[in-house]
Amino acid sequence: MAAVAFSAVRKSYGNNPVIHGVDMQIADGEFIVIVGPSGCGKSTLLRMVAGLEAISAGTIAIGERVVNNLEPKDRDIAMVFQNYALYPHMSVFENMAYGLKIRGFSKSDIEARVKRAADILQLDPYLARRPRELSGGQRQRVAMGRAIVRQPAVFLFDEPLSNLDAKLRVQMRIEIKRLHRELGVTSIYVTHDQIEAMTLADRLVVMNGGRAEQIGPPKEVYERPATTFVATFIGSPAMNLIPARVQAPDLFELAGGLSVRLPAPRGAAAGTDLTFGIRPEHVALADDGAPLTVELAEELGADTIVYGRLDGGQELVVRVPGYLELNIGDRVGIQIDTSKVHLFDKASGQRL
């Protein structure tokens, strides 16, 4: 087990920069989830830790060692790939034993380690089978088994659950969480799925366009998103972002004419334009509230998501607990919970 340190890590392909300097300290035993839309550089960053991509500038250290110039096999890491990357011509046992054999472990040691991993992952009955004879979930477990038999310092996961169906994904998510608790190995996990990100992470790294927009515990990222990108990427449905203007030190006017009484952030004089953010779950229905015309209502069972338009034309999404039957064109009143408002700079998108 080991800590991992990124300092000013950059990557470019030719003249095309894709990672613009990532700084991050990962503590020993921490579970870090890197989340972001496709093309944000999250997989590239992970592959740089693994040694599958060269590091263009900056350093990555695992434990005390800077690993920039080390081969993947010398970095003391194990990786779980999105397509599992199981060796199709080998049995489950051979798949897990391959790395150990190469590293010259004794036969009895190999058997003991594979056996232990198979126990942990409930793979015992399948050791003699070939990967193609296994279901998706079982293959996934073999891929994890191959990672844990070596007892590496760091686990790397590259979207390991995205090839599974929804139900299995939930199961495997819980299993990964359990494994991490049992083994306590430093883990870096890349995903585009925000539920995986929120549930697995000790700390979350939200990436966008090759930059780490915010690094922090899931709760903090959710409650205090650092930028408008993070605000809309984490949380579903996404946070409502509404252009707003400071009218007076304690009064905002939102696009569409809705006024909200709220202390303005420091340095924001009257007339300052900014972005006003409120999560759908922090807007309530209230009979005496501002009128909203319903355009669509999704009844999810536990919640109802109401998509509507304020009188001034501004769109607004509201999440209401419980089952609510609404028709298109219905008018409801809404009330914004002013203690849950997020304010962002209009130009930079940074939190104010």
Place this chain on the structure above:
Amino acid sequence: MHKRVTFDNKLLPYLLVSPQILVTLVFFFIPAGEAVVYSVFSQDAFGIEINFVGLDNFLFLLNDPHYLRSFGITVFYSVAVAVSALIPALILAVLADGVAKGATVYKTLLIWPYAVAPAVAGVLWVFMFNPAVGIVAQWLRAAGIDWNYKLDGDQAMALVIFAAAWKQISYNFLFFLAGLQAIPKSLIEAAAIDGAGPMRRFFTIILPLLSPTTFFLAVVNMVYAFFDTFGVIHAVTLGGPAGATNILVYKVFNDGFIGLDLGSSSAQSVILLLIVVVLTVVQFRYVERKVQY
């Protein structure tokens, strides 16, 4: 899972396949049928007298030391051609697979020899290795090797093997390259993380995953050496010296068209036909079942 094309018109499918059937009929079934017929007759060189002899032609062949020698030569030759065409092709494919820049240029150049007709390829090699004027022959002699494939049967055999294999390397290269590109990159990366160096990755991951391709090519190359290298032999050695490169196909031609022993020649072609059938069956059986991981 495969979508089947269905035709409402009863006649149309037959119409569509009829050109192929016609070609096969005229150029394969009719000549092959005639060969089978001729193989049980004995005919004098002028075609005046024809006698039914049953299986005598076959029995004679199986007891003919010349034929058995030719059989042995053919087996050695085809295995040698297959091996010498497969190994360089695999090496080239692995190298080409690793090339990032100018990959298309390499591939195109490597494919060219396949476009050369066997007889032309043979002539090329004859020019290079001709004991009197060939440039490679001169180098060999300068290196102290007494090079004269027109007298030395082993040298003649080596030369036709090289000439035949050289042409087939391109074909094998294409298949190996496609096979290599079908192996997911992440498998190789996983093996690298597991600690396997490039050589080890090649022998424990890549080669086993290529085994279906390799097996398919081995059979195709044997068949190629058996039947399609007539042009090479004809241009380079004419089956000589002293029958050292007289492979079965060449012997069919020699006995039938030069020696005018049509009965024996036909019997030989029927035997060849059976060998092809066996090889094809083996190939289909294996390709569809055995060699899969």
